[in-house]
Amino acid sequence: NAGVTQTPKFRILKIGQSxxxxxxxxxxxxxxxxxxxxxxxxxxxxxxxxxxxxxxxxEVPNGYNVSRSTTEDFPLRLELAAPSQTSVYFCASSxxxxxxxxxxxxxxxxx
Amino acid sequence: GEDVEQSLFLSVREGDxxxxxxxxxxxxxxxxxxxxxxxxAGLQLLTYIFSNxxxxxxxxxxxxxxxxxKHLSLRIAxxxxxxxxxxxxxxxxxxxxxxxxxxxxxxxxx
Numbered sequence: 001n002a003g004v005t006q007t008p009k010f011r012i013l014k015i016g017q018s019x020x021x022x023x024x025x026x027x028x029x030x031x032x033x034x035x036x037x038x039x040x041x042x043x044x045x046x047x048x049x050x051x052x053x054x055x056x057x058x059e060v061p062n063g064y065n066v067s068r069s070t071t072e073d074f075p076l077r078l079e080l081a082a083p084s085q086t087s088v089y090f091c092a093s094s095x096x097x098x099x100x101x102x103x104x105x106x107x108x109x110x111x
Numbered sequence: 112g113e114d115v116e117q118s119l120f121l122s123v124r125e126g127d128x129x130x131x132x133x134x135x136x137x138x139x140x141x142x143x144x145x146x147x148x149x150x151x152a153g154l155q156l157l158t159y160i161f162s163n164x165x166x167x168x169x170x171x172x173x174x175x176x177x178x179x180x181k182h183l184s185l186r187i188a189x190x191x192x193x194x195x196x197x198x199x200x201x202x203x204x205x206x207x208x209x210x211x212x213x214x215x216x217x218x219x220x221x
Contacts, residue, residue: 043199
């Protein structure tokens with residue numbers, strides 16, 4: 001099992017550009033999550049999904065969109081990148097609501 | 112509002128015990144977690160404790176929970192250089208919400 005994989009590892013965007021952060025898990029988990037981690041801060045939940053076709057907003061959803069067409073994939077879309085979206089983005093998945101397994105993260109810099 | 116607080120840094124000598132402390136505000140939390148993050152990696156779940164427990168031991172790790180004071184601690188016995196990392200405390204509140212602390216960076220001196 002590869003667990004939770006994320007691509008890319010690192011990306012630099014210009015203000016106003018768009019991109020999709022990819023997340024895939026091979027553990028057949030129903031629950032998937034996107035977090036952002038800002039320097040010196042804890043993780044903040046952006047969006048989550050309880051199964052294919054079902055997504056919901058977390059604490060900080062503004063400026064992001066998600067989709068969940070399959071159990072395995074949960075991409076995060078930034079439509080108009082802003083400097084405030086400079087962060088490290090973590091995807092996670094879980095079988096139950098308790099134990100989350102995290103991917104290695106995507107470091108995003110918006111200039 | 113809901114908040115989880117941790118000290119930012121801890122430095123110990125190899126072989127000593129490390130104690131990382133955390134306080135939280137939501138008294139309705141169901142689970143409390145300790146995650147470890149190594150450089151360039153995601154968070155790895157170390158251990159968790161149900162809110163109706165006082166203590167949990169897992170090899171070198173001991174978790175203590177004081178619900179009255181809303182205080183959680185992680186003790187690492189015989190700390191090794193490989194334990195150097197950032198340790199996150201987190202609490203699960205209602206629904207899908209998990210509140211994370213800012214992390215404690217543990218330095219282990221050889």
